[in-house]
Structures are given as C-alpha cells and as structure tokens.
Amino acid sequence: GDKVKQSPSALSLQEGTNSALRCNFSIAATTVQWFLQNPRGSLINLFYLVPGTKENGRLKSAFDSKESYSTLHIRDAQLEDSGTYFCAGSNYNVLYFGSGTKLTVEP
Template sequence: GDQVEQSPSALSLHEGTGSALRCNFTTTMRAVQWFRKNSRGSLINLFYLASGTKENGRLKSAFDSKERYSTLHIRDAQLEDSGTYFCAARNNNNAPRFGAGTKLSVKP
C-alpha cells in the first residue's frame, strides 16, 4: 500500500512513442515485480528484478534498491500495450506490496 508509490496514475501515448513508469519505495526493497493487467483482468508477469536491469522486446525495467525506485520503460508503443501496469515490491521476507497502478492508453 503506502510503501509503494507508483506514477503516473494514467498515461496516454501515441503508437510508436515511448515513456517510463516509475515506482518509488518508502523503504528498502529486496525485489520488484512488474505486471500488466489485461482487458480480462489477468495479471501478466513482465519482469522480476532483485537488482540491475532487464530487457524484453520493447520493455525494459530497472531496479535500484539503494535509491529506492524501479522503472519500466516502454518504447515503440503498440495498441496492444494498453492496460494497467503494476509494480509490486517486497522487503526482507514479507509478501510483495502493490503500487496503485498506471493506466496506459495507446492511441493510433
């Protein structure tokens, strides 16, 4: 809940453009996971990071535990990227806590 601050709450992109989503943490987290919730409400796993960066196609994520943030970069956005994106982070051995989500709309 209030351990994970996600921004922006909503984002509109034109096809082919890109942007970044961000999660700031109020405490030191050990790992972060990024999801996309599709139109049917299913949570799709995007990334799991304990440190550093990972890239998958047009998506790239970074996690800095010391600086207490994680980012998700989207490039060359496509219509099917629309949905709500969530980060969830855990500290020590606790279960992950979710951010409030970023609703992404990709328009032609």
C-alpha cells in the first residue's frame, strides 16, 4: 500500500481564505519535506522538518513523528499559491512521496 497518504487530492480556495493539507505515513518517517510543483513542473522545496513546526510567511508546517502525520497550513491564500503540493517522508536514505494536492486559488 501507499507509504504516504496525502489529502485532499484537490482543493479550491477563495483568495484570502485559509486551509490545511495533511499527510499520514505508514513508514517510520524521521523527517518530512513539503514541495510545491510549479506550472513548469519544477519542484520547489517549501519545508524540511524534523519533529516540530516551522513557519515561513503565510505557510506553516508541523510534523508529529509519534502519530506519523504532517500538516501544511496556508493562511490568506493568494493566486500565486496555486499549484500541486507534495509531502514526502524520509526513512533512512530514501524519500517517499504522497500523491499530491492540486490547489486552485480563485479570485
């Protein structure tokens, strides 16, 4: 089965609203990364997390290794936040990806 389950698979937000994405891990993930894939297909690293939380502007992420999940919160969504968000959990030297959340921010 899937090592990383990501939800929701798609999300539509009005500009200025907030939302959260979630990943559940069936592996013993030791670190988590969140990526944004832009329309050109490039993967942009948003966060690298050991257990705990990090914040960067309107984005905040948390990783709970004991409960095996991670979240990405988007505050005050903007049009440029649109894209596909991937979480990935690492186990030893391998990174396993979720199937992505396609986010559309509408005016």
